[in-house]
Amino acid sequence: MMGRRDLVIPLDWFVCPVLKKPLTLKGACLVSPAGSYERNQTYGFWNFIPKDLRDLQRQEWKTWEILQQNSVVSYRADPRNNLGVGKRQDFDEFSTFCHFSGIVLDVGVGPQKAPSHIRYCKRPDVHFVGIDPLVGIQPRIFSFVQGLGEYLPFRADLFDQVIFATALDHFIDPLAALLEAKRVVKNEGTICVWIGEKDRNAPKPSRxxxxxxxxxxxxxxxxxxxxxxxxAQSFAAYAVEAGLSVENHLAFPVDRWRRNLFYRLSK
Ligand SMILES: C[S@@+](CC[C@H](N)C(=O)[O-])C[C@H]1O[C@@H](n2cnc3c(N)ncnc32)[C@H](O)[C@@H]1O
Structure with missing residues (x-):
């Protein structure tokens, strides 16, 4: 288990999430011509959600705000069915598939103190960094940054792995997020994605x-x-558009209409 001090992210790992240029420390803020980013006053993590960005004023992002509010209702009311909470076979399968190593960035890490794949990871050499727009339960047991997958605040070629665990389909722009993952992962690194696929004709729950x-x-x-x-089809199209190659993929059936799809991508 890492000590709290080991969870502090070195400042030179960060760049401006909008311009991807180095940031300057001014007082308590990290500053670039595109904006100023602050630490959470209670827990000390950085908030890199861009403020006043025109792109984030678009209707899609207003829709996303409501989707996020809805998701928070589901995370509070039924965390076990909507998040990686507790020991779970599907999260074990994803962890085995990823074979975590080195510095791992988890994009859309969730609001939990730690999602199942981080909580039950037994490899002491793995350093997890998680990014999510939700503050969630603090403090986390891994390095945490508040931010968006479409605007990662990390310098290029930093991470050994980037993972998305049931998160990419919550994003407004999965292509932008995959391109960002490609930017921050090392040349020899991998990007692992878990998509929960559900057929359009899946019956609604009876209750x-x-x-x-x-x-x-x-x-x-x-x-x-x-x-x-x-x-599978729409994800493959995004991977091609992002210039990423699918190295491996697995499908685990959940029921007749649903399956978990795991992908390992490389640059
Ligand atoms: C279903 S939860 C999955 C959480 C966690 N990965 C797990 O497996 O338990 C989806 C997560 O994606 C996050 N998310 C939504 N939009 C995002 C974005 N644009 N960038 C980064 N994370 C986002 C949500 O806040 C939420 O925590």
Whole structure:
């Protein structure tokens, strides 16, 4: 287990998430011509969500805000079915598939103190860095940064692995996130992605929870939680567009209509 001091991310790992240029420390802030980024006053992690960026004023991001609010309702009401919580076979399978090593960036790491694949990782040589827009439960047991997968605040060629565990289909722009992963992973590194694929004809659950019935699907979204659900075909198209090669992939059936798809990509 790492001590709290080992979880502090060196400042020279960071760049401006918008310009990808070095940041200057001014007082307590990291500054670039595109903006100023601050630490959380209580827990000390950096917040790299760009402020006042025109791109983030678009309708898609307003939709994303509502999807995030809906997701938080589900994470609070039913964490075990919506997040990696506790020891789980599917997370063990993903960990085995990833074969974590070195410095691993988890994009969309979740609001948990640690998702299952980090909590139960037995390899002392692995250093997990997680990024998520949600502050979640603090302090985390891994290095944490608040931010967006589409705007990673890390310098190029830094990580041995970048992973997305059931997160990419919550993003507004999966292509931008894959391009960012490609930028920050080392040339010999890997990007591992877990997509939960669900057929369009999957039957609705016979009984839904009261909290679920109150959620609404915001403009342009596929359902209350996902902007665009991904499947094998749409994911493969994003990987090609990002210039990434699929080195390996596995599919684990969940039921007749759902399966977990794991991909290992390289530059
Ligand atoms: C279903 S949860 C998965 C959490 C965790 N990976 C796990 O397996 O338990 C999806 C996560 O993606 C995060 N997320 C949504 N949009 C994101 C974005 N644009 N950039 C980074 N993370 C995002 C959410 O805040 C949420 O924590």
């Amino acid at each position: 839904s929870h009261k909290w679920y019935e109150k959620l609404f699907v915001p403009q342009g979204a596929d359902d209350p939680f996902h902007y665009k659900r991904l499947n």
